[in-house]
Amino acid sequence: MAQTGSQMLPLLALVLVWLICDFTTVCEFATGATVASKDRKTCLKIENDIREAVCNENHLPGAGWSCCGMQAFNPEEATCCKDGYTNDTAVTEGLSEKVSACCGLKAYDQLNFMCCNSTILAKPAPNAKCCDNDAYDEDKQMCCGPLENKTILTRNSSDHRCCGRDQFDLKTERCCDMNDSLKIQPITSSCCGKESAVCGTEAYNTSNELCCQSTVVSKPASNAKCCAENAYDEDKQMCCGPMENKTILTRNSSDHRCCGRDQFDLKTECCCDMNDSLKIQPITSSCCGKESAVCGTEAYNTSNELCCQSTVVSKPASNAKCCAENAYDEDKQMCCGPMENKAILTRNSSDHD
Template sequence: MREAMCRENDLPGAGWSCCGARAFNPEEATCCKDGYTNNTAVTEGLSEKVSACCGLKAYDQLNEMCCNSTIIAKPVPNAQCCDNDAYDVDKQMCCGPMENKTILTRNSSDHRCCGRDQFDPKTECCCVKEGLKTQLITSSCCVNESAVCGTKAYNTFNELCCQSTVVPKPASNAKCCEENAYDVDKQMCCGPMENKTILTRKSSDHLCCGHDQFDPKTECCYSMNNSLKIQPITSSCCVNESAVTQGLSEKVSACCGLKAYDQLSEMCCNSTIIAKPVPNAQCCDNDAYDVDKQMCCGPMENKTILTRNSSDHRCCGRDQFDPKTECCCVKEGLKTQLITSSCCVNESGAF
């Protein structure tokens, strides 16, 4: 009978829901829906609290992942998809064009992809004009693969432009902390605007509290007399500065301000909790985007989400370009130009 008809006001028990024409208990099963055909299917024995859908089949996000509509075992907690396979992002790399990628053993944490190969941006560059070939950083191709920081050219692979100053990248995922660069995995940039300091990160859970850091599992950061102080989480100050979100286990949750959210299905973008459209989604200002199929381009706080033309495309202002055939011309106000143009010859690179 449940297969033939399902009505919200005539369900078998409390907490049950409809999945198409079928009733199911979200605590014990998962409903998956095809957004194109509107077909639905129920996967029994897997609670919606820990599951996600891969097509019409549900899977356990803690132990499995969905790669190209196929459910595979997750080899490590931070694994990601490389076409149909999974790889360890700390020890491996997924390199190559869309739908023809290969998994490489990462030579170092600094190495990056160059076609289906890898290179060390400290000593090499990936030369577009040579068909994505690794070249010594002193070669003419590497010199031309630079961008502009103020009035000075710099290599985007191993340098950063921080407040119009060129600084070396300490790691591939480095970011600016005022005029300095820091490794976001090992360090933190803490403090008020124009008075920040770089701290050695004590753990991945630690957060900034003024020029210091604290562990939100055991401490809180509270304001007193216009200054920020760290106190044990059991103190009266922490009780007043904190909030409790009921019905969400800390095993799958994180905090977005004083509100907790489910990391499996939600994300925190600019202090706002939004639905996670895909497992590997990232924030683009206040919105979320699929990094495999989309790009987040544009200046700070005024970005736009574009449909990615290919895995090789890069941002050029609020547009994108193919570095194999084009460049992003600074002199033209971040405009796409053919790689054979005079502007590309002088300043090809990505922004």
Template sequence: MQMIQTGFGMLTPLAFGLVYLICSLTAVRAEADKKAHVASSGDSNRTTCMEIQRHNNTAVCCENQLYPAAELSYCGEKAFNPEEATCCPYENGSTITEGLSEKVSACCGLKAYDQLNQICCHGTILVKPGPNAQCCDKKAFDVDEQMCCGPLTNKTILTKESSDHRCCGQNSFNPTTQCCCSINESLRIRSKDSRCCEKADCGQNTYNTSDKLCCQSTVVSKNVSNAQCCGKQAFNNDTQLCCGPSDDKIILERISIDHLCCGRNRFDTNKECCCLTKEGLQIQQINSSCRRDQGQSSDAPAVFNPHIGVCCGRCVSDWNPSTDQLHGPPGQHSCRTKVYRPHAGIISDGPRTPHFCGSKAYNIKDPGMKCCAGTLHNLTQVPEAQCCGAILKNKTNVCCLSEHMEVLYSNKTGFECCGHLYYNTSLWSCCAGTLSAVPPRGQHPKSILRSLGNLNETDLCGKLQVGIVERDGLNGIVFNSVLIIHGRNASVIPRSALHTLSTGTDGCSNAKLVPGKSYFFDDVKVNVFTDFNHDSILQSIYFIISKCHTNI
């Protein structure tokens, strides 16, 4: 009996690995066969767009034309790829800014900008002078080092001499030794023992008028020299709004000079209107019935949500979010007389294989084909290209990736990746995938997170491991339930204990990983991999073995 237990104990890891592998291949093949069957079948879930029947999936058939790129969206009537460009709509149309993904951008008037390293001030895009930059009229200033002083229409930027200094008109003063006095309707700086720095009564208290306010019998400190009362609080009329009825005031940030109060909320007068309805004051779109009832034009462009729809001329089409594009059975669209697969956008009548990129079948052993997040690319022109999200990266671009996304950027001197963000090293420092607005320590460690789909065949088919993150420590990442994968040998062997991937002494090169989630990793090159092409570890393992083993 003892001999049987010992023998069983010796065989358990190997047996487990074989069972796991057999189950993996069987399950994924069954799933692929099912997917291939569905892809070749019709689908009754159709809608009509400009007299064209189409399936409610990810591709778009618009204006009787077939657009083959699965990742295209629309900016007005122009097609563009939001992975590589940004659409900025305005009152009479829209513009496209190339070279900046919509994942990390915002619009400043007609042009998109990088929110991390730039700032939009009254329609002008400026480089941030510091991590905590703000606008001072049409200029940018560093809140930690500078002050923005003066009336709303005549601002000036001053050096902040100390943390105590405040504005007095277009000058600064230290309220511990000075006061800001209103003399003949002008603001003047005087010593604190000056007559203008007299005290006044506020309820049962007295206060210094130079740096205090009396708001509803309550003494409050002035945050700026021209502060005003908002209920029982002080607010800066240049940068804030005081909204609400007299007995229920609230202070809101003034996002722009075009923002006004609507009850206890704010609205943008360029895009919205404040309407009096039966339920009270409500903010509505500028082309709403409320606006038309007030005599405004009703010719405003139709509003649509780019995350659930695309607009092409007069055609608004359903659009599934990018996170859904890798899930669910592909349907078929009809554009004139052509039938096509929605994700690939083209007709595919070739032989079926159990491997799909999105909804398109392909041979994973073909070095001329590469799957990037559900989009299949032909590598005849760029044989060594790598994926960045759903697009191919060339040598002049940089791809930054985090746990959930990859973003393509134009290469810039003095910039580095921190997760999926591309940061200016003079403004930020990065540690373990997190940016900090502190002076850099001289070096900017590279993240160890990589994309599994960009591994070369030698590394992919050699020894890889996959495990569940137990914890992310200072000196390494601890994994449990670890499997050792040899793709070329088609073997999967479990480890019997916790395994630590040593990453360094300070942990700053560690990626921001999610405890309880599975990742592939390489002990030798100290890299962690995430897979944007497959929905499960099961599918990823099947892909590795199918790609590497000669008999599969």
């Protein structure tokens, strides 16, 4: 049925309002006008997130802005957090990336807070550390016990170390493994020094445990090695990924090596650095052998990374060198100490060696 002119007027008015509202939004995108203070626009009762639309249209509200997933944010006023496993992202407003760190998808002020097992906690002291889900003052307290059953103790003295969920005095006592249980014994005890050692502040049994980043973990095999704070069987598994985000993979074959958090076959593939990301490519690819190399079982980018004692570390400078498992800037720093206990020091002058 044909519509009369009077019937068409409401429809034309509705279309006109929509066009005006949509044109206003497009103009704000083009000019980058105060998007931070007008993050959301309501158009005919439909709410649109300008920041998401901006990232979708591949341009940003102003200089210095970045995309966090599909959301635009200003790193001076907000922080972007990313989950390395799911690739989910989230923006925490009101916290500059200069002072923040991420705890899962939530950012926090790392000067006053810390992240323990994905929980943000207030720091009890400047040098506070995590003890499972709690925080403790390392100068006055100790975190003792096995990984799954730790407890916080008041430190008796600077000479005290953990022995299971208790503490002992290094000057007069030893922590000994007796019948698969750690016991405190006099320093003259015949058991001392046989199978126990100290990991951070905790004694452990070297026959069936490892010390990984000052954490005692059980050995999954006799040839077990550390992968961050975990242990893995080197014959059957691989420790892959950057230092701050490692994962343990089941080894596909003896010819497989790490490529980021994945693995590739040395016989048929290579690991290439493509747009600052390691990608697995066919061995015939033109990128093979240009910038990537293998460090132990892990591929790395030779332009900005080093292989230090079979560990991939970021270069702090173009002339960086290895100091044990760490890298240092030879112009500004020095690597000092015996082989088993190296330390990186700030160089006082070019005359210091």
